[in-house]
Amino acid sequence: MCTVPKPYPREFREDVVRVARNREPGQQLKQIAADFGISESCLTNWLSRADVEDGIKTGTTTAEHAELREAKKRIRLLEQENEVLRRAAAYLSQANLPGK
Known part of the structure; x- marks a missing residue:
């Protein structure tokens, strides 16, 4: 080990x-x-x-490195939230089609 x-x-x-x-x-x-x-x-x-x-x-200083790491984490979270909203909008637009 x-x-x-x-x-x-x-x-x-x-x-x-x-x-x-x-x-x-x-x-x-x-x-x-x-x-x-x-x-x-x-x-x-x-x-x-x-x-x-x-x-x-x-x-890159330690402080800058930490800030960059936090920014990347925040970007990933926002991208995930954006994907959820995109899928929800697509689902809701399908539900509102005529004939359904």
Whole structure:
């Protein structure tokens, strides 16, 4: 059975990113990651994500991603409601035909 590891707490990620951003010249990300018990690729991902969140790099922020997800959910619901109304209108127009 494969288990997915729990994500690190937000405060921990923020602390690690802060340390990595303020590292001494010549200090390797690899060493910082090892000091915190995470992989270098994990730290690199956190730094990239933080750059997007802080507006340093372009990309979709967490807030924008959540808003987009909610908008897509709302669109699906509206499309379903529209389909129900379309079918109801078709049914009612058939019921009102002469000779029925």
